Amino acid sequence: MKADEPILEVKKLKIYFGRGGFGGRRPALRAVDDVSLRVGHTETVGLVGESGCGKTTLGRGILCLIPPTAGSIIFGGEEISGFSQRRLRSVRPKMQMVFQDPATALNPRMRIIESVRAPLKANGWGRTRAEQAAAEILETVGLGAEHYYRYPHEMSGGQRQRAVVARAVVLNPQLVVCDEPVSALDVSIRAQILNLMKDLQKARGLSYLFISHDLSVVRYMCDRVLVMYLGRIVEAAAAEELFAQPLHPYTRALLAAAPIPDIDLPAPTPPLSGEAPSPIHLPPGCRFAARCPEVRPECRLREPEEKILPKGRMVRCVQADGSICAGPARLGGIK
Amino acid sequence: MEQVVAGRQSADKTRRRQQKASGGFWSRYARSKAALLGLGVIGLEIVVFTLGPVLLQLDPYTLGREFNTPPGAGHILGTDEFGRDLLARLLYGGGVSLFIGMAATLIGMVVGLPLGLLAGYYRGKTETVVMRLADLFLSVPEMVLILVLVAAFRPSVPALTLIIGIMSWPGAARLIYGNTLTVREREYIQAARTHGLSDLRILSGYVVPNVVSPLWMTMPFHCARAILTESALSFLGVGVQPPQASLGNLLYAAQNIVVMSSRPWMWVPAGLCLIATVISINFIGEGIRQALDIRDNLVRP
Numbered sequence: 001m002k003a004d005e006p007i008l009e010v011k012k013l014k015i016y017f018g019r020g021g022f023g024g025r026r027p028a029l030r031a032v033d034d035v036s037l038r039v040g041h042t043e044t045v046g047l048v049g050e051s052g053c054g055k056t057t058l059g060r061g062i063l064c065l066i067p068p069t070a071g072s073i074i075f076g077g078e079e080i081s082g083f084s085q086r087r088l089r090s091v092r093p094k095m096q097m098v099f100q101d102p103a104t105a106l107n108p109r110m111r112i113i114e115s116v117r118a119p120l121k122a123n124g125w126g127r128t129r130a131e132q133a134a135a136e137i138l139e140t141v142g143l144g145a146e147h148y149y150r151y152p153h154e155m156s157g158g159q160r161q162r163a164v165v166a167r168a169v170v171l172n173p174q175l176v177v178c179d180e181p182v183s184a185l186d187v188s189i190r191a192q193i194l195n196l197m198k199d200l201q202k203a204r205g206l207s208y209l210f211i212s213h214d215l216s217v218v219r220y221m222c223d224r225v226l227v228m229y230l231g232r233i234v235e236a237a238a239a240e241e242l243f244a245q246p247l248h249p250y251t252r253a254l255l256a257a258a259p260i261p262d263i264d265l266p267a268p269t270p271p272l273s274g275e276a277p278s279p280i281h282l283p284p285g286c287r288f289a290a291r292c293p294e295v296r297p298e299c300r301l302r303e304p305e306e307k308i309l310p311k312g313r314m315v316r317c318v319q320a321d322g323s324i325c326a327g328p329a330r331l332g333g334i335k
Numbered sequence: 336m337e338q339v340v341a342g343r344q345s346a347d348k349t350r351r352r353q354q355k356a357s358g359g360f361w362s363r364y365a366r367s368k369a370a371l372l373g374l375g376v377i378g379l380e381i382v383v384f385t386l387g388p389v390l391l392q393l394d395p396y397t398l399g400r401e402f403n404t405p406p407g408a409g410h411i412l413g414t415d416e417f418g419r420d421l422l423a424r425l426l427y428g429g430g431v432s433l434f435i436g437m438a439a440t441l442i443g444m445v446v447g448l449p450l451g452l453l454a455g456y457y458r459g460k461t462e463t464v465v466m467r468l469a470d471l472f473l474s475v476p477e478m479v480l481i482l483v484l485v486a487a488f489r490p491s492v493p494a495l496t497l498i499i500g501i502m503s504w505p506g507a508a509r510l511i512y513g514n515t516l517t518v519r520e521r522e523y524i525q526a527a528r529t530h531g532l533s534d535l536r537i538l539s540g541y542v543v544p545n546v547v548s549p550l551w552m553t554m555p556f557h558c559a560r561a562i563l564t565e566s567a568l569s570f571l572g573v574g575v576q577p578p579q580a581s582l583g584n585l586l587y588a589a590q591n592i593v594v595m596s597s598r599p600w601m602w603v604p605a606g607l608c609l610i611a612t613v614i615s616i617n618f619i620g621e622g623i624r625q626a627l628d629i630r631d632n633l634v635r636p
Contacts, residue, residue, distance in 0.1 A: 096529055
């Protein structure tokens with residue numbers, strides 16, 4: 001594997017649900033539609049979008065927890081989307097996941113150290129060695145010996161999430177998919193977990209695919225950001241550039257909707273109204289047209305192509321042309 | 336390295352303290368007086384039913400010369416119309432009833448647990464086949480089906496046990512199926528899959544421990560119901576066949592109005608024994624339920 005090769009490359013991935021029904025006539029729910037992305041070594045790629053846009057499905061699809069409908073997933077130079085369950089098991093230790101809700105991410109019938117050493121035992125480690133490695137990693141994430149033999153319900157949310165992070169990195173994976181890792185936590189705990197994840201990334205050379213709807217968290221964590229809307233990536237850019245100069249109207253709306261922690265400012269009028277259309281009956285044309293504040297007639301006719309811009313940016317909108325011309329961002333409270 | 340060892344030692348201490356504080360299953364079970372009483376009664380019954388007839392040298396089939404005698408010196412619980420000793424028949428009959436109840440429950444669970452588990456975990460065709468079959472079983476009145484089956488085959492203890500047991504599998508399967516449906520979506524199951532565990536190990540290590548506890552607590556209730564079903568069948572004359580005894584066919588005697596009113600010793604002990612057994616088993620079920628709910632017993636150090 002060459003050094004410049006990405007650790008993960010996803011090409012035109014489609015994940016549809018519920019095809020078939022009686023007589024196969026029911027239309028499919030297109031949770032993920034033609035998504036391509038890359039994650040480089042020790043890179044953190046953010047994936048943002050509102051609820052129901054397919055972020056979580058994409059994350060689970062990449063880990064082959066949900067079978068893809070079409071497309072390819074190349075992990076560490078190997079095409080894994082067609083792998084059988086048996087063959088997948090040899091790849092799985094290298095790609096792990098941190099879950100959103102620490103209350104359900106740990107088996108309630110297992111003590112913490114059992115949960116953390118389970119991945120090791122699943123991969124053939126002996127009991128003593130696995131226990132020692134699990135103890136070490138728990139120490140690293142800040143859970144001392146007094147926590148080893150507790151059950152998840154005897155710990156706080158932040159402590160549980162530390163255990164979940166420990167379990168995800170104990171196998172020394174190359175890629176960790178983080179599905180809203182801090183959104184279930186108190187704001188006071190969030191920074192601790194995020195810094196822990198950053199430290200682990202530095203120490204162990206991890207790559208993260210960081211799924212979140214919290215833009216301030218994404219800005220803090222990510223090198224590059226992908227914006228997802230209704231199963232499609234609508235914009236991709238380096239984090240700094242995306243926040244400084246968002247090109248897609250949806251990205252601009254997301255940034256403008258982020259709350260500003262200042263009581264003297266009037267509450268911003270939400271730039272978007274209504275809900276996203278159903279991913280079962282998609283309108284023709286741009287998927288965002290129905291809610292876009294800058295919609296033009298041609299938007300409703302055909303779907304815009306991906307436009308590749310300089311500095312590795314991508315945007316899917318008719319308005320953004322080759323030169324980056326969109327006006328300055330209406331930045332919300334993201335500093 | 337030293338830190339890790341030291342950490343493990345102090346962790347062992349913590350573990351011991353926590354186990355002591357929150358207690359094992361048994362100490363949580365023993366908190367309920369009713370549950371202890373129930374266990375005591377059933378334990379006593381098992382001992383008395385198995386050892387009693389041997390130690391007292393009683394035979395439930397010997398026909399004596401004294402018919403319909405009330406309880407007295409020779410026969411502690413009296414004799415029936417054939418001169419058989421009623422204590423012997425009560426002990427044998429109780430044993431038979433208890434055996435049928437427990438064995439039928441076990442059969443229902445052994446069939447229902449894996450079927451419900453597979454239906455809930457794999458869904459799809461497995462789910463359709465298993466759960467529609469369960470619906471089919473549940474849509475037929477149990478008593479009628481058992482009567483038909485008993486009429487078709489000769490009623491015997493093994494046949495009755497099998498039939499009552501098979502009839503109870505949909506209850507166990509549905510319970511497990513419903514729980515498995517929720518548990519399979521939990522994130523710890525997804526996590527186990529990302530660790531590369533096989534389906535078998537996910538089912539045994541992650542799904543089963545999180546879905547079976549309601550089964551432990553319904554098991555005693557199933558057992559009590561099986562005993563009652565057997566008694567009802569025997570009372571109707573299609574269950575355990577005389578001369579073999581069971582609690583139900585001892586009660587059969589009460590169908591005769593003369594026996595019912597003027598020879599209570601022939602059916603009252605069997606009735607009391609049946610009630611005590613069923614109540615005790617239900618107490619055990621309730622005790623198990625409380626002991627399994629670890630959150631009820633949450634202790635923070």
